[in-house]
Amino acid sequence: MNKNVETYFLDGCGRCSLGGTPDCKVHSWQDELQLLRKIMLDCGLTEVSKWGVPCYMVGKSNVVLIGALKDCATLGFIKGVLLDNKSGLLEKQGENSNVGRIIRFTSTDQITKNESKIKELVFQAVEIEKKGLKVEKKKVKEPIPEELQTEFEKSPALKSAFYALTSGRQRGYLIHFNQPKQSATKVSRIEKCKGKILNGVGLHDHYKHC
Numbered sequence: 726m727n728k729n730v731e732t733y734f735l736d737g738c739g740r741c742s743l744g745g746t747p748d749c750k751v752h753s754w755q756d757e758l759q760l761l762r763k764i765m766l767d768c769g770l771t772e773v774s775k776w777g778v779p780c781y782m783v784g785k786s787n788v789v790l791i792g793a794l795k796d797c798a799t800l801g802f803i804k805g806v807l808l809d810n811k812s813g814l815l816e817k818q819g820e821n822s823n824v825g826r827i828i829r830f831t832s833t834d835q836i837t838k839n840e841s842k843i844k845e846l847v848f849q850a851v852e853i854e855k856k857g858l859k860v861e862k863k864k865v866k867e868p869i870p871e872e873l874q875t876e877f878e879k880s881p882a883l884k885s886a887f888y889a890l891t892s893g894r895q896r897g898y899l900i901h902f903n904q905p906k907q908s909a910t911k912v913s914r915i916e917k918c919k920g921k922i923l924n925g926v927g928l929h930d931h932y933k934h935c
Contacts, residue, residue, distance in 0.1 A: 729774030734758065738777030738792070750793040756833050757798035761791045764840060768847045786854040789847060797829040800843065804860050808849050812842040824860045867899035872911040876919075886923045894927035901928055 737749035751758065762779060766772060770781035770788060781789045790801040802808060805815055805826020815826040828843070830836050836843070877884035887895065898918060905911050918928065 730762075730772055730779045733774060733777065733779055740777055750795055753795075754793045754798035754830075757830050757836060758791055758793060760833050760836050761798065761800055761830070764836070764843060765789060765791065765847070768844055768851075770847070770851075783851045783854050788850045788854060794829075797831050799827045799829055801825055801827045802846065802850055804850065804853055804858070806860060807853050807858060808846055812839070812846065814839060814842060814846070867896050867903060869899065870902050870911055872908060873899075873902055873915055876915055883919060883922060886925065889925065890922070890927065894930075897928040898922065 734751060734755065736745040737751040738744065743749045762772075765779075765781040768781075770783060773780050773782060775787065776790070778790050778792045780787055781791075787803050789803070790799075792799045792801060799818075801818070802815070803825055806824050808815060808826065810826070814828045816829070818825065818827045828839075828846075873887075877887070887898070890898075901918070902911055902914055905914065921928065921930075
């Protein structure tokens, strides 16, 4: 029994203020998460805790994560883009998800009904790791919004701090700033993030302590 994983089922991932409270999303999907856990262990995967959630590995490679969203329990495949999705179960978690794929579940019946398909995907994922297959990541350059460029012109220090961030952190901010259609909303987001940028902190860095 993995004590860190047991803590997840009791208190959640800890990534938000609801962790350790009855309102944590994990409590809404206990039966589904426990069933997914059993299936992962039945597949012979090693259970560890990573990023605050149960992670299932083969050797030293991460294969699958289980988790809870507000409206469902999820099974997330690290290299899901390489899997054969003939079952139609896999989907992107968000429009910017290039590599990972998830399956959403809203009942134990749904999981039980698709158990053989789930295991087939897991075994595919295991073979991908055993063969050492890699995902060729597409580098999509996010545009610098005019609003941010204006702030750079006002504050060279902000510009220097931004470009001192890792490329991943830069991209995270740019996606965040580019999402709104209204210029005023973009400006508001930039204002709220200035302190983090100047301190060399990424948009989601606080999650990494989970």
